[in-house]
Amino acid sequence: MSLYSTxxxxxxxxxxxxxxxxxxxxxxxxxxxxxxxRLSETGTAPELLWVGVADGLEARIAERNGIPFRAxxxxxxxxxxxxxxxxxNIVDAxxxxxxxxQAMVTVARTRxxxxxxxxxxxxxxxxxxxxxxxxxxxxxxxxxxxxxxxxILARFANRILLSHEASLDHLPESARRRAVVTGNPVRxxxxxxxxxxxxxxxxxxxxxxxxxxxxxxxxxxxxxxMLTGALADLLPHCQIVHQCGGHGFxxxxxxxxxxxxxxxxxxxLVEFIHEELPDVIAAATVVVARSGAGTVAExxxxxxxxxxxxxPHSAGDEQRITARHLAAQGAAVMLDGESAVPQRLHxxxxxxxxxxxxxxxxxQAAAAHGRPGAAQHVVTEILTVAAQxxx
Numbered sequence: 001m002s003l004y005s006t007x008x009x010x011x012x013x014x015x016x017x018x019x020x021x022x023x024x025x026x027x028x029x030x031x032x033x034x035x036x037x038r039l040s041e042t043g044t045a046p047e048l049l050w051v052g053v054a055d056g057l058e059a060r061i062a063e064r065n066g067i068p069f070r071a072x073x074x075x076x077x078x079x080x081x082x083x084x085x086x087x088x089n090i091v092d093a094x095x096x097x098x099x100x101x102q103a104m105v106t107v108a109r110t111r112x113x114x115x116x117x118x119x120x121x122x123x124x125x126x127x128x129x130x131x132x133x134x135x136x137x138x139x140x141x142x143x144x145x146x147x148x149x150x151x152i153l154a155r156f157a158n159r160i161l162l163s164h165e166a167s168l169d170h171l172p173e174s175a176r177r178r179a180v181v182t183g184n185p186v187r188x189x190x191x192x193x194x195x196x197x198x199x200x201x202x203x204x205x206x207x208x209x210x211x212x213x214x215x216x217x218x219x220x221x222x223x224x225x226m227l228t229g230a231l232a233d234l235l236p237h238c239q240i241v242h243q244c245g246g247h248g249f250x251x252x253x254x255x256x257x258x259x260x261x262x263x264x265x266x267x268x269l270v271e272f273i274h275e276e277l278p279d280v281i282a283a284a285t286v287v288v289a290r291s292g293a294g295t296v297a298e299x300x301x302x303x304x305x306x307x308x309x310x311x312p313h314s315a316g317d318e319q320r321i322t323a324r325h326l327a328a329q330g331a332a333v334m335l336d337g338e339s340a341v342p343q344r345l346h347x348x349x350x351x352x353x354x355x356x357x358x359x360x361x362x363x364q365a366a367a368a369h370g371r372p373g374a375a376q377h378v379v380t381e382i383l384t385v386a387a388q389x390x391x
Contacts, residue, residue, distance in 0.1 A: 012039065012183070013047040014382070015110055016067075017126040018118030019058025022217070023142055023293045028118040029061055030185035031140075034375040035382065050105070051111055052122050070106055074099035074125050096125070112384040114138065119150050131156035136389035138382055142184045142293035143318040144325055146170040159385050161378055163297065163371075167324060182378050183371025184297035189275075191301060191372050193282030201276040202241055202268040207239045209285040209353050216290055217272060219245015222340065223309055228255050229342025230349075232263060237350050239266040241280055243273045263269035285359070286352050288345070291323035291334075297374070303367030305359045306332040309340055309350050331365035 016032060018024040019203055032048060052058035054071035060117060062069040074096060103125035107115065115130040117123035123139070130137035137352050140161040141150045154160050154175040162168065163184035168176055171323045199206055211234070215223040224244050227234075234240065244252045249271045256269050273280055280289065281302065289295050291308040310319035310328065327334035333348045335341075352359055369375070 001150040011047070012044070012386070013049075013112045014386075015049050015051055015107065015112045015115045015126060015130075016117070017051040017058075017115070017123045017195070018120050018140075019052040019056045019061075019122050020120035022057060024118045024120040024123075025061050026187070026294055027056045027140060027142055027185045028058070029065060030187050031116065031378050031382075032065075032067065033188075034185065034379045035299050038383075043140075049106075051087050051106060051126050055380045056122060058122070067375075072099045072102040072106065072122070073123055073368040074122050082167050099125040099164070100128055104132060107133050107135055111118065114382055114389075115141070116382055117153065118142065121149050124149050124152060126158060127153040136385045138385055140182070140185075140378060141167060142297070143167075143316070143322065144170075145316050145318050145321045147316060147318075158389060159381055161381055163293065163374070164325075180377075180381060182299075182381060183374030184293055185375035185378055186297050186301045186372060188252075188375070190278050190281070190298045193278030193280075193302075195283040198276065198279035198281070200284030201279060202270075204239055204241070204268070204283070205266075205361075209268070210280075210283050211238045211240045211282055211286045211288065211349060211353075212243075213240060213271070213288040214290075215245055215248075216292065216295070217243075217245070219243070219248045219271075220290060220309075220311070221248060222312075223290070224248040224252055226309065226335075226340060226342050226345050227288075228252070229269065230346040231255065231390065232259065233346050234258070234349060235263040235266045237284070237353050239268070239274075241270070241284070243270055246271055286349055288349065291319040291326075291332075293318070293322065296322055296326070296368070300326075300331065300366045300370030302373040303363045303370060303376075305352055305362045305368065307335060307345065307352075308332045309335050312336070326366070326369065329365055329369065330362060331369050332362070 016028050018028045035046055048067050050062040050067045050069045059069055107129045117127050118140045136158050136160045139150055139153050139157045142163050144164045144166055154171055160179040161182045164178055165181050211228050225250055252269050286305050288307045291310045308323040310323040323334040326332040335344055
């Protein structure tokens with residue numbers, strides 16, 4: 001905190017941008033929460049403005065958390081050869097200059113000490129405006145393979161914050177000296193789960209291992225159907241909490257009804273796990289999940305034993321890249337392509353449950369990739385850059 005005087009902290013103003021998906025939005029929110037907590041120790045509070053698109057997730061998240069929000073017009077560069085997508089690219093090409101102009105006005109009027117972005121196409125106008133107006137600018141990349149927006153912005157950022165050491169190879173040579181590996185900010189609540197509360201939340205048996213299966217907040221049909229094919233053979237070995245999402249809930253209810261009674265009592269089907277998620281993860285012996293950036297950040301920070309089923313259509317194939325990297329390091333099991341079938345899911349989960357040594361080694365390898373202090377590190381970099389550039 002000595003880098004930034006208390007007097008200057010009292011008028012610390014920051015623009016945050018990034019959104020479109022939870023993978024960009026929630027790290028930004030976690031960073032904001034951590035910054036507010038850090039500055040509250042000095043009796044101050046930052047002046048914040050979140051910039052995004054009017055109908056984006058970031059607008060709802062900002063409103064829900066009492067953060068002032070301003071919308072800008074922007075466009076997205078789509079890399080699909082689909083003629084419809086190419087036509088939309090042409091339309092968006094005319095929107096981008098307007099968005100940059102709006103961003104310039106926003107930055108000039110706000111006069112922030114620093115601009116912080118977490119990626120997504122919405123971050124490009126504000127990032128460019130910050131560079132043009134010589135405002136200190138930091139960008140954060142959540143994925144191992146740097147996204148297109150951040151590859152553009154890396155040339156202009158004062159500091160490039162990365163979640164993975166391997167991401168350095170995806171940056172232009174000229175940008176690497178400005179890069180710092182901080183990790184991906186993880187909500188503090190995720191690090192404070194109570195296994196006993198997780199077991200109690202779903203009436204689970206403390207004597208049986210718990211397997212958490214999740215396709216994310218909205219569920220994943222591929223994950224649900226793989227579990228459907230393996231469920232009856234898995235339940236003799238464990239109890240399962242399954243977050244299946246709204247679209248798959250009725251289908252999975254029917255699957256549950258067909259289980260024999262002695263197995264059905266070991267299967268807990270839920271549409272969405274709410275505030276008890278940290279406790280359920282803490283109670284889980286094995287987690288079966290997608291390999292999105294946020295999910296991986298949380299699970300590695302906790303050193304969890306994971307079976308990762310990457311979403312095959314993720315932007316830039318980032319989920320496969322991340323899962324493959326962790327699997328190669330012994331930090332997870334990856335099921336993809338021909339291996340993403342119920343038989344392999346059953347074999348891998350049962351094998352992990354039966355082998356404590358393998359689980360211990362995998363948990364240790366996962367923890368080596370985790371950075372539970374990422375949010376604090378990101379905030380330190382923000383304050384440091386603001387202090388250095390503001391002299």
